[in-house]
Amino acid sequence: MVALLVSACSSPVTGTPAALPTTIAPEIAVPISPYNDWFRTLDPCGFVDGTTIAQWGVPIHFGNDTQMDTCSIEFAEPVTDARIEGLSVSTGMGVDSTFVDLGGFMGTELPDSVMCSISVRFDDHQSYFVSAFGADFGLSSPELFGNSVDARLCSRTRELIRASVPLFSSQPLRSESTRSVQTALMSKQPCGAVPELSRTYPKTTATTLREGDPFNCRIQTGVSVNKRDESGEVNIGFRQFPESMADEPLTMFGEVEINLLGVVGHEEEEDNGYCTTRAFVGVGSGYPVQRRTETETYIDVIQLSGFGCERLRIAATAAVRAYQNG
Structure with a gap:
C-alpha cells in the first residue's frame, strides 16, 4: 500500500544543477537485460x-x-x-x-x-x-x-x-490494462544514466540489481567518497509519488530543492554522508488515484541514493537527461 506523505511548510532552497566535466573517456553502453525489458511491459x-x-x-x-x-x-x-x-x-x-x-x-x-x-x-x-x-x-x-x-x-x-x-x-500488457496506468518513465531504462555518468567516472560499471527487478539499477562509479563507500555505488530507481511532494522540500528532515535540467529535485543528506535525491520528472503529467479521504495525483519520480550528494547530483542530472532524450 502506498503511504501518504505530507509535506511540512518550508521555504525551498534552490540549488545549482550539477555540471558534467568534459573528458575523453569513452562512454559505457547501457546494460541490457532482455528479461527486464520484457517485464517492464507487463501489468x-x-x-x-x-x-x-x-x-x-x-x-x-x-x-x-x-x-x-x-x-x-x-x-x-x-x-x-x-x-x-x-x-x-x-x-x-x-x-x-x-x-x-x-x-x-x-x-x-x-x-x-x-x-x-x-x-x-x-x-x-x-x-x-x-x-x-x-x-x-x-x-x-x-x-x-x-x-x-x-x-x-x-x-x-x-x-x-x-x-x-x-x-x-x-x-x-500495461499498454492494454484497464487498471494500471502506463506512464512515460515505465518504458525507460533505469540504467540510462550510465553512458553520460561514465564520462565523468571512467571506472563506472553497472548492473541491474537482478533479473526480475526491471525498475532499478545499481551503478558502481569506482570512486569512493568515504570508507563505507568502497565501490562508489549509486542506486537509481523508478518510483511514483504524490505530485504534492514536489511542491516544497521537507526542510525539517534536511531536504533542499535543486534544479536538474529544469526538473524540480529534492536532495537530503544524512549525518553519515548518505544522500537521497529525487527528480520529479512527471510534474504536470500525473494521473488521479482515489484514496479513502481524497484523490491524489501521482507522478513519475527518479529516486537515487548513495554516499555523496555531489556525485548523486551528477548522476541525477545524467538520469534526467536520459529521460528527456528518450
Missing part, C-alpha cells in the same frame, strides 16, 4: 484475479503503486471476515528457496496480527508476493487479536493466490 495488476477481489468488495483503487512492479488494491471499508482494507501484489521479489505446501501451492507465509504476506514462485527469476492488510494495520496491537486475525488474513490471502496462479502464464 502487475493483470496477475491478480479480479473475480475474487470483486467477490470481496468494490475497491476504490485497483492499480498503480509507488513501486512500479506492484499492484495496489484498496477498499473504502474493511471487507471479508478478515477485515481486509487493502492488498499489495508484487512480482519484483527474489525467488525464495524455503517454500512449503500451503494447501494447493508451494509458498512462504509470513503472518502477524494485522498483516499476512505470502510469497510463491512466479518463474525462475522472481516470486509473486501478496500482502493483505487488516483494518488495524499499523496499530501494532497483537495483544488485542492473538492469532485469530492471522488465520483469517492468511486464509483470504491464500484464496486470492490460488485463484491468481493460473494467470502467471499470461502476459498482460
Whole structure:
C-alpha cells in the first residue's frame, strides 16, 4: 500500500544543477537485460484475479503503486471476515528457496496480527508476493487479536493466490490494462544514466540489481567518497509519488530543492554522508488515484541514493537527461 506523505511548510532552497566535466573517456553502453525489458511491459495488476477481489468488495483503487512492479488494491471499508482494507501484489521479489505446501501451492507465509504476506514462485527469476492488510494495520496491537486475525488474513490471502496462479502464464500488457496506468518513465531504462555518468567516472560499471527487478539499477562509479563507500555505488530507481511532494522540500528532515535540467529535485543528506535525491520528472503529467479521504495525483519520480550528494547530483542530472532524450 502506498503511504501518504505530507509535506511540512518550508521555504525551498534552490540549488545549482550539477555540471558534467568534459573528458575523453569513452562512454559505457547501457546494460541490457532482455528479461527486464520484457517485464517492464507487463501489468502487475493483470496477475491478480479480479473475480475474487470483486467477490470481496468494490475497491476504490485497483492499480498503480509507488513501486512500479506492484499492484495496489484498496477498499473504502474493511471487507471479508478478515477485515481486509487493502492488498499489495508484487512480482519484483527474489525467488525464495524455503517454500512449503500451503494447501494447493508451494509458498512462504509470513503472518502477524494485522498483516499476512505470502510469497510463491512466479518463474525462475522472481516470486509473486501478496500482502493483505487488516483494518488495524499499523496499530501494532497483537495483544488485542492473538492469532485469530492471522488465520483469517492468511486464509483470504491464500484464496486470492490460488485463484491468481493460473494467470502467471499470461502476459498482460500495461499498454492494454484497464487498471494500471502506463506512464512515460515505465518504458525507460533505469540504467540510462550510465553512458553520460561514465564520462565523468571512467571506472563506472553497472548492473541491474537482478533479473526480475526491471525498475532499478545499481551503478558502481569506482570512486569512493568515504570508507563505507568502497565501490562508489549509486542506486537509481523508478518510483511514483504524490505530485504534492514536489511542491516544497521537507526542510525539517534536511531536504533542499535543486534544479536538474529544469526538473524540480529534492536532495537530503544524512549525518553519515548518505544522500537521497529525487527528480520529479512527471510534474504536470500525473494521473488521479482515489484514496479513502481524497484523490491524489501521482507522478513519475527518479529516486537515487548513495554516499555523496555531489556525485548523486551528477548522476541525477545524467538520469534526467536520459529521460528527456528518450
